[in-house]
Amino acid sequence: MSQLWIENGLFITMDSDKPSFRGHMVVSSDRITYLGEQPPAGLPDDTERLDGSKLAFMPGLINTHGHAAMSLLRGYSDDQNLQVWLEQKMWPMEAKYVDADTKAGTALAVAEMLKSGTTAFVDMYDRMDQVAQVTEQSGIRGVLTRGVIGLCPPEVQEAKLSEAIAFARDWNGKADGRITTMISPHAPYTCPPAYIERFVQAAHDYQLPLHTHMSETLAEVEQNVRDYGTRPVEHLDKLGFFSRPSLVAHAVHLNDEEIALLAERGVAVSHNPISNLKLASGIARVPDMLKAGITVSLGTDSAASNNNLDLFQEINAAALLHKGTSGDPTVVPALEALKMGTVYGAKAIGQEQTIGKLRTGMKADFIAINIDQPHYYPMTDMVSHLVYSGSGRDVKHVWIDGRQVLKDGSCVYLDEEKIKHEAQASFERLLHA
Amino acid sequence: MSQLWIENGLFITMDSDKPSFRGHMVVSSDRITYLGEQPPAGLPDDTERLDGSKLAFMPGLINTHGHAAMSLLRGYSDDQNLQVWLEQKMWPMEAKYVDADTKAGTALAVAEMLKSGTTAFVDMYDRMDQVAQVTEQSGIRGVLTRGVIGLCPPEVQEAKLSEAIAFARDWNGKADGRITTMISPHAPYTCPPAYIERFVQAAHDYQLPLHTHMSETLAEVEQNVRDYGTRPVEHLDKLGFFSRPSLVAHAVHLNDEEIALLAERGVAVSHNPISNLKLASGIARVPDMLKAGITVSLGTDSAASNNNLDLFQEINAAALLHKGTSGDPTVVPALEALKMGTVYGAKAIGQEQTIGKLRTGMKADFIAINIDQPHYYPMTDMVSHLVYSGSGRDVKHVWIDGRQVLKDGSCVYLDEEKIKHEAQASFERLLHA
Numbered sequence: 001m002s003q004l005w006i007e008n009g010l011f012i013t014m015d016s017d018k019p020s021f022r023g024h025m026v027v028s029s030d031r032i033t034y035l036g037e038q039p040p041a042g043l044p045d046d047t048e049r050l051d052g053s054k055l056a057f058m059p060g061l062i063n064t065h066g067h068a069a070m071s072l073l074r075g076y077s078d079d080q081n082l083q084v085w086l087e088q089k090m091w092p093m094e095a096k097y098v099d100a101d102t103k104a105g106t107a108l109a110v111a112e113m114l115k116s117g118t119t120a121f122v123d124m125y126d127r128m129d130q131v132a133q134v135t136e137q138s139g140i141r142g143v144l145t146r147g148v149i150g151l152c153p154p155e156v157q158e159a160k161l162s163e164a165i166a167f168a169r170d171w172n173g174k175a176d177g178r179i180t181t182m183i184s185p186h187a188p189y190t191c192p193p194a195y196i197e198r199f200v201q202a203a204h205d206y207q208l209p210l211h212t213h214m215s216e217t218l219a220e221v222e223q224n225v226r227d228y229g230t231r232p233v234e235h236l237d238k239l240g241f242f243s244r245p246s247l248v249a250h251a252v253h254l255n256d257e258e259i260a261l262l263a264e265r266g267v268a269v270s271h272n273p274i275s276n277l278k279l280a281s282g283i284a285r286v287p288d289m290l291k292a293g294i295t296v297s298l299g300t301d302s303a304a305s306n307n308n309l310d311l312f313q314e315i316n317a318a319a320l321l322h323k324g325t326s327g328d329p330t331v332v333p334a335l336e337a338l339k340m341g342t343v344y345g346a347k348a349i350g351q352e353q354t355i356g357k358l359r360t361g362m363k364a365d366f367i368a369i370n371i372d373q374p375h376y377y378p379m380t381d382m383v384s385h386l387v388y389s390g391s392g393r394d395v396k397h398v399w400i401d402g403r404q405v406l407k408d409g410s411c412v413y414l415d416e417e418k419i420k421h422e423a424q425a426s427f428e429r430l431l432h433a
Numbered sequence: 434m435s436q437l438w439i440e441n442g443l444f445i446t447m448d449s450d451k452p453s454f455r456g457h458m459v460v461s462s463d464r465i466t467y468l469g470e471q472p473p474a475g476l477p478d479d480t481e482r483l484d485g486s487k488l489a490f491m492p493g494l495i496n497t498h499g500h501a502a503m504s505l506l507r508g509y510s511d512d513q514n515l516q517v518w519l520e521q522k523m524w525p526m527e528a529k530y531v532d533a534d535t536k537a538g539t540a541l542a543v544a545e546m547l548k549s550g551t552t553a554f555v556d557m558y559d560r561m562d563q564v565a566q567v568t569e570q571s572g573i574r575g576v577l578t579r580g581v582i583g584l585c586p587p588e589v590q591e592a593k594l595s596e597a598i599a600f601a602r603d604w605n606g607k608a609d610g611r612i613t614t615m616i617s618p619h620a621p622y623t624c625p626p627a628y629i630e631r632f633v634q635a636a637h638d639y640q641l642p643l644h645t646h647m648s649e650t651l652a653e654v655e656q657n658v659r660d661y662g663t664r665p666v667e668h669l670d671k672l673g674f675f676s677r678p679s680l681v682a683h684a685v686h687l688n689d690e691e692i693a694l695l696a697e698r699g700v701a702v703s704h705n706p707i708s709n710l711k712l713a714s715g716i717a718r719v720p721d722m723l724k725a726g727i728t729v730s731l732g733t734d735s736a737a738s739n740n741n742l743d744l745f746q747e748i749n750a751a752a753l754l755h756k757g758t759s760g761d762p763t764v765v766p767a768l769e770a771l772k773m774g775t776v777y778g779a780k781a782i783g784q785e786q787t788i789g790k791l792r793t794g795m796k797a798d799f800i801a802i803n804i805d806q807p808h809y810y811p812m813t814d815m816v817s818h819l820v821y822s823g824s825g826r827d828v829k830h831v832w833i834d835g836r837q838v839l840k841d842g843s844c845v846y847l848d849e850e851k852i853k854h855e856a857q858a859s860f861e862r863l864l865h866a
Binding site: 071072074075076078079080081082085108109111112115274276277278279280281282283303306307308309310313316317320321323324325326327328329330333334372373374375377378379380381382384385388389391393394416419420423424426427428 | 507508509513514541545548707710711712714715739741746757758759761763767807810811813814815817821822824849852853856859861
C-alpha cells in the first residue's frame with residue numbers, strides 16, 4: 001500500500017473541529033490516515049516523504065457547474081448580447097462538434113482545472129462518453145451528466161433521453177468510483193414539462209441526483225410565468241424535480257418565496273458569479289440564500305462565458321461581489337467563500353462524507369499551494385490570503401484519491417503539449433468547417 | 434549602448450495604428466527602436482536576442498492608486514465595516530509604523546507589482562523618502578506623493594505641507610526620470626478647504642499634478658454637502674483643484690453633472706473596483722464616465738483592502754463588473770479594460786507620450802507573458818484571453834526604461850527572500866508594539 005507523509009505543512013482543513021494548523025498528514029492508499037501537529041509514528045521505512053514547509057495544503061476545489069468541452073470556444077465571442085453570443089456564435093460552432101472536438105475541449109479544460117487546484121467537477125454536455133474517458137485518464141473526479149435540450153420532435157426527445165439514461169447508468173461508479181453521474185434536463189425553458197417529468201422518473205429509477213440550469217436570466221423567468229403560469233422554482237417543484245437530490249445552476253433571479261422553497265427542499269445551488277457578470281445575467285442573492293440555509297457552491301460555467309476555469313477566481317468573486325452590491329462589507333466572509341469552493345461543493349454533489357475537507361478517514365483529494373510568494377506575506381490569516389490574494393496559478397501539487405495527478409505544476413496523466421496542439425487544431429477546424 | 438532583439442513574439446501594442454502582430458521588437462538603451470513583422474536589419478553582432486515565440490509582449494501595467502507600505506496589513510482585517518476596519522484596525526497599526534516598516538511594506542508591494550507586470554505605480558503615503566528609495570532601487574517607475582490628512586493643529590498642518598512640498602520638489606525627476614511626484618491633500622473630508630487651496634497653490638508653484646481621494650463612499654459625499662453645501666466635485670472645482678492636471682481616486686458616487694464637470698476639466702479617475710467591492714463602498718459609474726470621455730485608469734488601492742496588487746485582476750474586474758451591474762454585456766469590452774490598465778493609466782499620470790503603448794520611439798516599459806498554458810488556448814483573441822483569462826502570475830519578464838527588472842519571474846534588483854522575511858518581522862513588531 002502506497003503511503004505519503006507530508007511533513008511540517010500548513011494545513012487549512014476546512015474542518016471546523018481543527019481548522020488550521022502546522023503539522024503533518026499521512027495518506028495511505030486513497031485515504032487520509034493521519035492529521036496532527038506531532039509527526040506520525042510507526043510508518044514503514046519506504047514511506048514517501050514531502051517537505052511541506054513552504055506549502056499550504058487544503059481540500060481540492062469542487063467546480064459544480066460547467067461545460068468542459070466549450071473551452072474550445074474561449075475568446076471566440078465576448079462582450080456580446082446573450083442572444084447574439086448564443087445563436088450566432090455558440091450554437092453554430094457547437095453544431096459542428098464531432099467526438100474528437102469534445103475530447104480535445106474537455107482535455108484542455110481538465111488540464112486547466114487540475115493545474116488550478118480543482119479536484120472534482122460537474123460537467124453537463126453531450127458526447128459524454130468522451131468526457132468520461134478524459135476524466136478516467138486524467139485522474140480528476142467527475143460528476144458527469146448528459147444535458148438534454150428537449151425542443152425537438154418526440155422521436156429525437158426519446159433518443160436523447162435514452163442516451164442520457166444509458167450514459168448515467170453505464171458510467172456511474174466507474175474509474176474506481178471517481179466518476180458519478182446525474183440526470184439533466186437542460187432547463188425549464190428548453191424542456192417541456194412532461195419531458196422533465198420523465199427525467200425525474202429516471203432519476204428515481206436509477207437513484208441518481210438531478211441537475212439543471214434554473215433562473216439564469218430574468219427573461220427566462222418571465223417566459224416561464226407566461227408559458228406555465230408559475231416561476232421556475234414552483235414549476236420544477238410541481239414536476240417533482242426536488243423529490244430527488246438536486247443541484248440547480250445559476251439561480252440568479254429568485255424571490256423570497258423561491259429561496260424559502262429551495263431551502264425547504266434541500267436543493268443545492270451552483271453560483272457562477274463570473275459567468276453571470278460576463279453575460280450580464282444579474283447578481284444572485286447569495287447572502288440571502290446562505291442565510292436561508294441553502295447549500296451554495298461555486299461553478300465556473302464554461303470557458304466561453306468566463307473565460308477561465310480557475311475556481312479560486314470564483315471564490316474571490318463570491319467574497320467580493322456580494323459585499324459591493326449589498327453595501328455590507330461583512331457578508332460572505334473569506335471562510336464562507338472558501339467553504340463554497342470546498343465543503344459546500346462536496347455537499348452539492350452528495351459527497352460530503354468523503355471529500356471537501358481534510359479529515360482522517362476521508363478521501364485524499366487535496367492540493368498544495370506555494371505560499372512562499374510576496375502576495376501571501378505577511379503570513380497572518382491564510383484563509384484570507386487564499387481567498388483575497390490567492391490564485392489557481394499558485395497550486396503546485398494535486399492529489400485525488402490519494403494519487404498525485406499534478407506534480408510541480410504539470411499534469412501527471414495528461415500530455416499537455418498534445419492537448420494544447422489538439423485544442424488549437426480542433427478550434428481551427430470548427431472555424432473553417 | 435545595450436540592445437535587445439525580441440524575435441518572433443506576439444505583440445499586443447495597445448497602439449491603434451498596429452494593435453497586434455507576430456514579429457520583432459528592438460530595444461536600444463531605454464527606448465523601443467524597432468517594431469515590425471520583418472526581422473530588424475543592421476544590428477550589431479553582440480545584440481542580445483530573446484526567443485519570443487511562446488510569449489506575448491505588451492506595455493507594462495500602470496497602477497494609478499495605492500499605498501504600497503500598507504501591504505504589511507494584508508489580511509489583518511477583512512470583512513469588517515469600514516469604520517471598524519479603519520479606526521480599530523488600520524489607524525492604530527499605521528500609527529506604530531517607523532521608517533523601516535514603510536520600507537519593508539513598500540518593498541513587499543513593489544516585488545509583488547513587478548512580478549505581476551506592473552511597471553509604474555502611483556503611491557500616496559507618508560515617510561515617502563522610504564518609498565522613493567525602494568522605487569529607485571527596484572527599477573520600477575513611481576509617481577510618488579505625500580498624502581496629507583489635515584485634521585490637525587495649524588503648526589502640524591504647516592509641517593506636513595512643507596514636508597509634502599519638499600518631497601515633491603526633491604524627488605521629481607530622480608532615478609533617471611523614473612520617479613515623478615504629485616501634490617496630495619488626502620481627501621476633501623480630511624482637509625479643510627483653505628488647506629486644500631494651499632496644496633493647489635503649491636501644485637502651481639512647482640508645476641506638479643494633484644492627486645486625492647474623492648467620493649469613495651456615499652457618507653463622505655453627504656458630509657461634504659452638510660459641511661460645505663456642495664458635493665465633492667463642485668467643492669474641489671471651486672477650490673481650484675482642477676486648474677492643475679489632476680487624478681482622483683475612486684469617484685464612486687457621482688451624479689450626471691459631476692461626470693460632465695470632470696470630463697470638461699480633463700480630470701482623470703483611478704477606478705479601484707476590487708477595493709470598492711471589498712469595503713462595500715459602491716460601484717463606480719465607469720461606463721458613463723468612459724462615455725463622457727473621462728480618462729478612467731485602474732488602481733489596486735492598498736493590499737489591506739484588496740488584498741493583492743495584481744493589476745490584471747483589476748482589469749478583469751473592470752471588464753466583468755460593469756456588465757453585471759448595468760445588465761449590458763457589451764459595456765467595457767476587453768480592449769477597453771486593457772486600455773484602462775495601460776494607455777489610460779499613462780494618460781492619468783501625464784506620461785502618455787512616453788509609456789502605455791509599444792511604439793517606436795517610446796520608452797521600453799513592457800512585459801512578457803507566458804501564453805503557452807491551457808488557459809490561453811485556443812489562441813484566438815489574445816486581448817480577450819489577457820483580460821478574461823490572464824493573471825499577473827503569467828508574467829515572466831519585465832523591462833522598465835529598457836532595463837530588465839524581472840527575469841524568469843524573479844526580481845533582478847530586489848532580494849525577495851530578504852523582503853519576505855523583513856515584511857513578516859515588521860508585521861509582528863507592529864502587532865506586539
